[in-house]
Amino acid sequence: MRSPSPVVASPPGRLFRLIGVLIAALAAVIAVVTLTAGPAAAAEGDPYRISGNVQLDGEPLEGVRLVIDGPGGEQEVETDENGQWRVSVPEKDDYTVTLDEETLPEGIAVVDPEDDSPNEKDVTVGAGGRVTVNFFIGEGERNVTSVWDQFLQRLVQGLNFGLMLGLAAVGLSLVFGTTGISNFAHGEMVTFGAVAASFLVSAGSLALPLWIGLPLAVVLSAVLGLVLDVILWRPLRRKRVGVVQLMIVSIGLSLAMRYIYQFFIGGGTTQLPYSSAPKLAFGPVQLSWIDIASIILSILVIVGFALWLTYSRLGKATRAISDNSPLAAASGIDVDYVVRIVWIVAGGLAGLAGVLYAYYRPGIKWDMGAQVLLLMFAAVTLGGLGTAFGALIGSLIVGVLVEVSGLWIPDDLKYAGALVILIVILLFRPQGILGRRERIG
Amino acid sequence: MDWLQIFSNSLSSILSPATIGYALAALGLAVHFGYAGLLNMGIAGFMAIGAYGYAISSLSFGFPWWLAILVGLGASAIFALILGVPTLRLRGDYLAIVTIAAAEVVRLLFLTTAFDEYTGSADGLSGYQGSFRDANPIPDGIYGFGPWMYTANEWWVRIMGLVTLAIAVLVVWMLMRSPWGRVLKGIREDEDAVRALGKNAFAYKMQALVLGGVLAAAGGIVYALDRAASPGVYVTSLTFFVWTALLLGGAATVFGPLLGSLIFWVLQTFLSNFLPALVQAGVLPFMSQIQAGTLRFILVGVALMLLVIFMPQGILGNKKELTFVK
Numbered sequence: 001m002r003s004p005s006p007v008v009a010s011p012p013g014r015l016f017r018l019i020g021v022l023i024a025a026l027a028a029v030i031a032v033v034t035l036t037a038g039p040a041a042a043a044e045g046d047p048y049r050i051s052g053n054v055q056l057d058g059e060p061l062e063g064v065r066l067v068i069d070g071p072g073g074e075q076e077v078e079t080d081e082n083g084q085w086r087v088s089v090p091e092k093d094d095y096t097v098t099l100d101e102e103t104l105p106e107g108i109a110v111v112d113p114e115d116d117s118p119n120e121k122d123v124t125v126g127a128g129g130r131v132t133v134n135f136f137i138g139e140g141e142r143n144v145t146s147v148w149d150q151f152l153q154r155l156v157q158g159l160n161f162g163l164m165l166g167l168a169a170v171g172l173s174l175v176f177g178t179t180g181i182s183n184f185a186h187g188e189m190v191t192f193g194a195v196a197a198s199f200l201v202s203a204g205s206l207a208l209p210l211w212i213g214l215p216l217a218v219v220l221s222a223v224l225g226l227v228l229d230v231i232l233w234r235p236l237r238r239k240r241v242g243v244v245q246l247m248i249v250s251i252g253l254s255l256a257m258r259y260i261y262q263f264f265i266g267g268g269t270t271q272l273p274y275s276s277a278p279k280l281a282f283g284p285v286q287l288s289w290i291d292i293a294s295i296i297l298s299i300l301v302i303v304g305f306a307l308w309l310t311y312s313r314l315g316k317a318t319r320a321i322s323d324n325s326p327l328a329a330a331s332g333i334d335v336d337y338v339v340r341i342v343w344i345v346a347g348g349l350a351g352l353a354g355v356l357y358a359y360y361r362p363g364i365k366w367d368m369g370a371q372v373l374l375l376m377f378a379a380v381t382l383g384g385l386g387t388a389f390g391a392l393i394g395s396l397i398v399g400v401l402v403e404v405s406g407l408w409i410p411d412d413l414k415y416a417g418a419l420v421i422l423i424v425i426l427l428f429r430p431q432g433i434l435g436r437r438e439r440i441g
Numbered sequence: 442m443d444w445l446q447i448f449s450n451s452l453s454s455i456l457s458p459a460t461i462g463y464a465l466a467a468l469g470l471a472v473h474f475g476y477a478g479l480l481n482m483g484i485a486g487f488m489a490i491g492a493y494g495y496a497i498s499s500l501s502f503g504f505p506w507w508l509a510i511l512v513g514l515g516a517s518a519i520f521a522l523i524l525g526v527p528t529l530r531l532r533g534d535y536l537a538i539v540t541i542a543a544a545e546v547v548r549l550l551f552l553t554t555a556f557d558e559y560t561g562s563a564d565g566l567s568g569y570q571g572s573f574r575d576a577n578p579i580p581d582g583i584y585g586f587g588p589w590m591y592t593a594n595e596w597w598v599r600i601m602g603l604v605t606l607a608i609a610v611l612v613v614w615m616l617m618r619s620p621w622g623r624v625l626k627g628i629r630e631d632e633d634a635v636r637a638l639g640k641n642a643f644a645y646k647m648q649a650l651v652l653g654g655v656l657a658a659a660g661g662i663v664y665a666l667d668r669a670a671s672p673g674v675y676v677t678s679l680t681f682f683v684w685t686a687l688l689l690g691g692a693a694t695v696f697g698p699l700l701g702s703l704i705f706w707v708l709q710t711f712l713s714n715f716l717p718a719l720v721q722a723g724v725l726p727f728m729s730q731i732q733a734g735t736l737r738f739i740l741v742g743v744a745l746m747l748l749v750i751f752m753p754q755g756i757l758g759n760k761k762e763l764t765f766v767k
Contacts, residue, residue: 182537236750244533245753247480248684251681252685252743252745252747253742254681255681255738255745256739256742259736260739263736266731370677374542374545377538381535381538412553413549413553415545416545423542423543424527426527426528426531427526
């Protein structure tokens with residue numbers, strides 16, 4: 001059962017480093033012959049085994065030297081013609097496996113972006129007595145795909161994310177424009193869409209088909225917007241509560257809502273159906289059909305919304321109120337009614353964004369909306385507070401920026417990058433791209 | 442249900458470092474919002490910088506505890522300066538959005554694995570209190586009475602925290618009675634009027650931002666003295682909790698932040714003991730103990746809403762001196 005060449009070479013095996021790949025194979029044979037001269041502590045008969053494969057793009061690499069260190073002493077081994085290697089060790093304990101990169105062919109290296117020293121791995125021989133160590137070998141320094149291909153992939157992902165963000169951000173911006181509320185609970189309205197969808201279509205609960213369940217989740221989100229306006233925001237408007245107070249009320253609402261979600265769905269992450277749909281390749285860009293549907297749906301809804309805002313009576317009234325609320329009221333617009341419609345639209349759009357975000361992340365979590373709330377604020381501020389189209393442009397910029405910046409900065413800092421941009425924008429153009437100077441006070 | 446244990450735990454939280462830390466942070470926020478009218482939504486960032494400044498300079502550079510604490514406070518002052526330059530000329534809600542974003546950036550910087558060597562990333566930092574504990578003059582043992590039985594180390598943290606709090610309260614109280622404080626309140630009420638009197642409103646607001654930021658950082662340090670500094674603590678929820686404590690006590694008062702933090706933590710501790718006990722006793726049959734634990738955070742949110750709508754001046758505040766003028 002042992003492999004053809006379990007090589008246990010003697011410590012002065014550094015000579016091998018100077019010998020080419022072909023000669024190394026020969027040397028391996030010689031080493032087998034001189035096996036008995038090897039270090040005594042780790043012997044053929046040891047009960048436990050560490051083994052592995054060294055391959056490049058599916059082709060085995062022969063004559064690659066590995067050093068295994070741990071209880072029983074240091075052992076060296078080279079891969080056979082199938083790229084395999086294995087050693088026997090005396091104890092179930094921790095071992096360090098080091099791949100000698102100088103024995104790899106020219107221009108080839110061990111790649112693992114997660115690891116500073118990818119050619120060195122710590123393994124533990126566990127209860128089973130055997131453990132496998134595989135090294136990922138790639139060409140060049142680190143990247144397997146070219147920077148340009150990665151850029152394209154991230155650009156498309158960023159557009160998808162930006163469109164989704166835009167759906168949520170236009171609602172936030174409309175609410176701000178018409179009522180003056182910086183609505184910190186908007187993130188929770190996004191979460192609501194996802195949680196409602198999960199409730200409607202998940203196998204564990206109602207298990208409705210997607211084509212009924214997901215639109216119904218959006219409708220429920222719009223109803224949430226209506227309910228919040230009826231029981232909370234309208235009474236506060238009547239009471240003439242100041243905008244700062246309204247902002248803090250929205251913070252309280254945000255806290256209460258997110259912990260209500262946690263109350264019902266717990267702290268874990270759940271998935272919607274088809275969330276792990278297979279990826280299709282379009283050149284260098286990989287998308288699942290859910291991604292494609294998400295992009296198309298976002299574009300359709302945003303175009304429809306833009307037409308509504310530009311040409312319909314209600315849309316015009318909304319813009320008039322954003323522009324100058326007292327003047328709009330004086331010219332016969334029912335401000336209260338329009339604001340209610342705005343809350344409903346904002347709720348519905350946020351809910352849709354929530355469903356799409358649940359697929360994008362992927363997963364539904366109680367604080368998922370709070371995670372993107374600041375990106376929405378960044379988008380709205382970037383575009384200009386209170387302007388719906390500014391929010392759209394801002395969202396696309398923020399979405400692409402977040403994804404593409406991952407090429408240069410660590411992935412767990414990509415949201416921070418967008419927020420830094422937000423702060424810098426305020427330094428130079430506080431009114432945003434489409435905003436006007438007078439708003440910033 | 443063990444009532445004695447529940448009440449004992451609740452009363453014990455009066456002196457907990459968390460309460461003292463919240464009180465200091467809320468006092469800083471009172472300087473920002475209550476007196477200067479600055480909507481700082483990034484108080485968690487200031488607390489994080491204080492705590493991490495202390496922890497990193499202790500662990501990575503081996504500073505003694507007093508120097509490490511000064512580093513934490515200084516870092517927070519610099520953070521306030523950086524934050525103030527672009528935002529203090531803007532309207533209130535812009536400041537709110539920028540400060541909350543900046544606090545999140547700070548948290549993400551402490552969370553990322555890129556600086557794992559110094560920040561410990563998601564695990565955070567611990568074991569940085571060694572030098573502080575070595576300076577403890579109290580001999581080993583357990584002291585106190587009733588619910589307030591603590592070890593020498595626990596007393597040392599509490600005494601230093603209370604001394605810091607007392608000094609901070611005294612400083613803020615004297616400052617707010619001084620001409621400087623009157624100008625600050627004037628800026629809160631009507632910035633243009635103060636400017637018309639020839640005062641440099643920007644400079645005053647910046648000074649208030651730095652002072653409040655340093656107080657918040659001190660709060661963050663006290664809060665971190667008996668636990669680990671972990672990025673999971675300094676989330677936006679922490680900011681909102683400190684706001685709740687502040688608004689509960691009264692934003693434009695010196696003792697309001699203290700009272701608010703006290704009530705906040707005693708109630709939190711009480712509910713975190715009481716609600717699961719209710720579930721265990723079968724009084725709340727429709728929820729689990731974990732859900733009962735979540736319930737108190739829902740109540741915080743509801744309480745914050747009700748407070749702002751019906752009692753914006755807080756318990757100790759003066760209804761005539763409303764702080765929500767803009």
